[in-house]
Amino acid sequence: MKIAIFHDKTIVLDHLDRDKYQQIYMAGKNGELHCPVCKKKVQLFLGIQESPYFFHIHSPIDHCPEPVSVDVKTEQTQTQELNGFQLPKGRMITETPKSVEVFRPAKTIEPTVIFTKTAVKNSLDGSPYLQQLAGNGVVLDDNQAAAVMETKGSLLVLAGAGSGKTRVLTARTAYMLHVEQIDPRTIMLVTFTSKAAAEMKSRLLTYPNINKSNLNQLVTGTFHSIFYRILMFHDAMNWTSDKLLKKEWQRDRILKEAGKELDLSEKEFAYDLALQQIGYWKNSLLLPHEVQPSSDFEEKTAFLYRKYEETKQRENLFDFDDMLIGCYQLFMSSPALLEQYQNRFHYFLIDEFQDINKVQYELINLLSGKHRNVCAVGDDDQSIYSFRGSDPNYILEFEKDFPYSNLVTLEQNYRSSHEIVTASNSIIAANKMRRAKKMNAQFSSETPPKMFFPFDEEEEATMIVTDLQAQIAQGANPSDFAILFRTNVSSRAVFERLASSNLPFRIDLDSEAFYDRYIVRSALSFLKISLNEDDSKALADILPLLFLKQAALKDLKAISILQDCSFLEAISHYKTAHPFQEKKLKKAVTLIRTLKHFSPLTAIEKIEKDLGFMDFLKKRGNESNMLEKGSDDLKDLKVASKGFNSIETLLAHADHMTATTKEIKNLSKHFTDAITLSTIHRAKGLEYSTVYLIGAVDGSLPHDYALDSFRNGDFSALEEERRLMYVAMTRAKQQLYLSVPQYRRGKKANRSRFLSSILSKKNKTYFCQ
Numbered sequence: 001m002k003i004a005i006f007h008d009k010t011i012v013l014d015h016l017d018r019d020k021y022q023q024i025y026m027a028g029k030n031g032e033l034h035c036p037v038c039k040k041k042v043q044l045f046l047g048i049q050e051s052p053y054f055f056h057i058h059s060p061i062d063h064c065p066e067p068v069s070v071d072v073k074t075e076q077t078q079t080q081e082l083n084g085f086q087l088p089k090g091r092m093i094t095e096t097p098k099s100v101e102v103f104r105p106a107k108t109i110e111p112t113v114i115f116t117k118t119a120v121k122n123s124l125d126g127s128p129y130l131q132q133l134a135g136n137g138v139v140l141d142d143n144q145a146a147a148v149m150e151t152k153g154s155l156l157v158l159a160g161a162g163s164g165k166t167r168v169l170t171a172r173t174a175y176m177l178h179v180e181q182i183d184p185r186t187i188m189l190v191t192f193t194s195k196a197a198a199e200m201k202s203r204l205l206t207y208p209n210i211n212k213s214n215l216n217q218l219v220t221g222t223f224h225s226i227f228y229r230i231l232m233f234h235d236a237m238n239w240t241s242d243k244l245l246k247k248e249w250q251r252d253r254i255l256k257e258a259g260k261e262l263d264l265s266e267k268e269f270a271y272d273l274a275l276q277q278i279g280y281w282k283n284s285l286l287l288p289h290e291v292q293p294s295s296d297f298e299e300k301t302a303f304l305y306r307k308y309e310e311t312k313q314r315e316n317l318f319d320f321d322d323m324l325i326g327c328y329q330l331f332m333s334s335p336a337l338l339e340q341y342q343n344r345f346h347y348f349l350i351d352e353f354q355d356i357n358k359v360q361y362e363l364i365n366l367l368s369g370k371h372r373n374v375c376a377v378g379d380d381d382q383s384i385y386s387f388r389g390s391d392p393n394y395i396l397e398f399e400k401d402f403p404y405s406n407l408v409t410l411e412q413n414y415r416s417s418h419e420i421v422t423a424s425n426s427i428i429a430a431n432k433m434r435r436a437k438k439m440n441a442q443f444s445s446e447t448p449p450k451m452f453f454p455f456d457e458e459e460e461a462t463m464i465v466t467d468l469q470a471q472i473a474q475g476a477n478p479s480d481f482a483i484l485f486r487t488n489v490s491s492r493a494v495f496e497r498l499a500s501s502n503l504p505f506r507i508d509l510d511s512e513a514f515y516d517r518y519i520v521r522s523a524l525s526f527l528k529i530s531l532n533e534d535d536s537k538a539l540a541d542i543l544p545l546l547f548l549k550q551a552a553l554k555d556l557k558a559i560s561i562l563q564d565c566s567f568l569e570a571i572s573h574y575k576t577a578h579p580f581q582e583k584k585l586k587k588a589v590t591l592i593r594t595l596k597h598f599s600p601l602t603a604i605e606k607i608e609k610d611l612g613f614m615d616f617l618k619k620r621g622n623e624s625n626m627l628e629k630g631s632d633d634l635k636d637l638k639v640a641s642k643g644f645n646s647i648e649t650l651l652a653h654a655d656h657m658t659a660t661t662k663e664i665k666n667l668s669k670h671f672t673d674a675i676t677l678s679t680i681h682r683a684k685g686l687e688y689s690t691v692y693l694i695g696a697v698d699g700s701l702p703h704d705y706a707l708d709s710f711r712n713g714d715f716s717a718l719e720e721e722r723r724l725m726y727v728a729m730t731r732a733k734q735q736l737y738l739s740v741p742q743y744r745r746g747k748k749a750n751r752s753r754f755l756s757s758i759l760s761k762k763n764k765t766y767f768c769q
């Protein structure tokens with residue numbers, strides 16, 4: 001049914017402005033929509049699989065006939081007869097749509113190549129042990145078997161997405177232990193996470209002829225855990241765990257202390273980004289005196305880096321990066337010790353080699369100096385950690401440092417359908433810096449990937465949650481689904497929609513809740529103090545935005561007592577050395593007072609423009625976090641605020657969401673069957689039956705900062721973004737949905753430039769924006 005009644009107005013979907021769909025959807029949820037025929041409650045279906053329609057809440061099968069077409073130009077006076085039914089009088093809210101935008105149905109991404117199952121030879125005659133493994137369900141194809149059995153000399157296993165890296169590494173270890181009878185103490189097996197190491201060990205235990213005592217002698221773990229053990233063994237006094245700066249806030253505290261010397265504001269300077277930059281320098285083996293800053297931000301950060309290292313040294317502390325640098329320095333300063341370890345380790349197996357950084361690479365280079373038996377397993381197309389110092393060049397130029405090494409390429413993708421694999425292949429093929437390879441799928445699915453076109457982030461969230469609800473109602477398990485996004489902040493709308501549904505979901509947020517973010521909180525504090533002029537927390541939050549120091553807080557409180565006025569009023573009496581500033585403060589107070597009379601969106605726009613929030617953000621400039629810019633937070637807040645009629649309801653919602661985020665962060669760890677909400681980075685190595693990738697538009701994926709670098713002539717960041725899209729797409733086994741919202745952060749968005757390669761010529765015309 002395409003017609004419904006909203007209060008006394010008739011809504012005809014085909015004539016409804018695109019930006020109103022979400023509002024009407026919410027009206028339906030709130031019981032404000034009615035059937036024009038039977039007058040019972042209806043809701044708007046806003047999903048991915050079908051175009052929107054109204055449905056009766058209590059009977060999914062519409063029993064009322066659709067009234068015939070409505071003449072939208074007719075101004076209705078009393079009543080109107082439609083198909084024999086009387087429709088309520090009243091004006092239609094949709095007579096002339098503002099925009100010509102119509103709902104675009106989801107688009108199927110047809111594969112460009114027809115599926116032909118590649119005959120995969122399972123190398124059973126190669127080795128009786130591999131036959132035994134196959135008997136145990138661990139079948140290996142020819143290339144996998146080669147990667148398992150080539151144990152002498154260095155080997156690069158270029159393993160495409162879903163090609164069975166883990167299976168290969170585990171089988172290779174078993175093969176070395178059982179068939180080649182290699183002493184487990186001479187093998188070092190490095191994984192990307194300690195969970196991966198534990199999983200590999202427990203899998204190995206199920207393999208024939210592998211016993212626990214053998215496994216216990218194997219040196220396994222992450223780079224950090226392995227090299228920390230070496231340090232502890234040789235210099236336990238200086239490396240006890242109580243000296244480790246485990247938490248980010250501990251490192252942050254040292255940095256902020258150092259920042260006082262430069263008069264850097266705790267709130268305004270992006271200390272999180274500075275910590276990340278310091279980690280990058282350390283992982284690239286750049287000591288403080290070797291850093292060559294290329295911007296004002298880097299200059300300040302280089303100063304903080306020097307101070308940070310001095311503090312650690314003085315207080316005898318260390319951080320995670322020091323574990324690797326410390327070990328590297330230990331080997332460099334003690335050739336005898338290095339030789340001892342070179343004699344000890346004969347074999348190195350390194351997983352996720354594409355994410356190796358300089359210090360890790362140098363350590364392996366040093367330790368393998370004698371035997372050169374390095375087996376590196378990785379996929380250059382999945383290198384996504386350059387901000388931490390990882391560099392795909394190590395995999396691209398492996399043969400340079402390990403001459404005479406062998407290469408095995410794993411191109412069978414056992415995870416994803418042919419339709420997903422071909423789409424992913426087309427996308428990644430556009431990267432220049434990569435080793436050529438092409439994945440082949442093992443099965444075809446009935447359901448090729450789909451692109452869908454929500455109006456904006458809000459509708460995107462609604463459409464996904466509607467789809468999830470339908471699929472779970474039909475028997476799918478919540479854990480089959482993942483919703484992936486580029487940055488934490490882009491998960492806001494979908495988080496909110498899931499939180500108000502009854503679907504179980506988990507989220508691994510490594511940042512604060514959206515409404516707790518500095519810029520968002522500050523903007524909301526203006527609204528709070530407008531409602532309650534004595535809100536001291538809100539007062540403290542807005543001071544930097546009024547270009548006042550925190551020290552002013554005490555004075556303002558004193559003024560409010562002495563002059564018996566509110567905290568807000570006190571600002572207008574505040575004396576500074578500059579009359580022009582005092583005048584500005586007075587004007588600001590008048591403006592803040594008026595905010596409560598506006599809608600949340602208008603009020604935020606006033607904060608942005610009339611209160612000089614935008615100037616503040618500009619001044620913050622490149623010190624703000626590159627990835628999650630403050631000005632973007634304000635845009636996101638404006639999108640979120642559109643759904644609220646009053647400032648009170650927006651503020652209540654923000655409080656509720658902040659509390660819910662904390663609750664879900666804690667609770668969701670215990671959920672075993674839940675939908676996953678995750679950044680693409682965190683989803684690396686994982687797989688799900690169905691993946692929804694949100695925000696497949698320029699500015700989101702690829703991220704704005706990569707587009708900026710590209711404009712400045714550097715294409716490497718853009719290539720990393722393309723790899724991120726590739727990683728996201730290849731997490732899906734059966735079904736992949738790419739969301740291309742038409743508006744993002746209140747502005748018209750262009751579909752991600754990466755998608756061009758999966759659109760046929762016809763489709764390209766269709767998508768021209």
Ligand SMILES: Nc1ncnc2c1ncn2[C@@H]1O[C@H](COP(=O)(O)OP(=O)(O)OP(=O)(O)O)[C@@H](O)[C@H]1O
Pocket residue numbers: 139140141144159160161162163164165166167379382413414415684685686730
């Ligand atoms: N020879 C094989 N036959 C059938 N299934 C296989 C084979 N090898 C691996 N698989 C299966 O394929 C899936 C993907 O394997 P795995 O997770 O090891 O891939 P990966 O190379 O680590 O992927 P990615 O790098 O994309 O995370 C797993 O479900 C695994 O059990």
